[in-house]
Amino acid sequence: MFNPVEFFYFIFNPSKHLEQRIAPPFAYLLEELAREAIVTETIHPHQLGRAYYRSTWWNAYCQEDIILPEGESVRVVGISNITLVVEPKTTARSQAG
Structure with missing residues (x-):
């Protein structure tokens, strides 16, 4: 079911949302690539x-x-x-x- 609050939270704060859903090794890799x-x-x-x-x-x-x-x-x-x-x-x- 579509949750508008979660949708707007993701749009305005994607990094927090992604960190919660990506396994720790991948989160570290994304952080490293950002630098x-x-x-x-x-x-x-x-x-x-x-x-x-x-x-x-x-x-x-x-x-x-x-x-x-x-x-x-x-x-x-x-x-x-x-x-x-x-x-x-x-x-x-x-x-x-």
């Missing part, structure tokens, strides 16, 4: 680059002494003003030299 961005302009150590995150382009910055090349998948660890703070997802990293 993933793709580098669209190479990020050099301590310099701004660009990344695509949640359907928009952002300035992005990495605090580690590594180069994140265009096309690399990165993890978003924070947002400072209008800049993403990212780190590599993989252990193989390009060292700045």
Whole structure:
């Protein structure tokens, strides 16, 4: 039976609704995917680059002494003003030299 209250609750608060219905391992995977961005302009150590995150382009910055090349998948660890703070997802990293 159609429940209008549940329908509107889902429309205005989908994440809460989905968390209750998805098994914990899948909920963790969804959360992890939500923090993933793709580098669209190479990020050099301590310099701004660009990344695509949640359907928009952002300035992005990495605090580690590594180069994140265009096309690399990165993890978003924070947002400072209008800049993403990212780190590599993989252990193989390009060292700045």
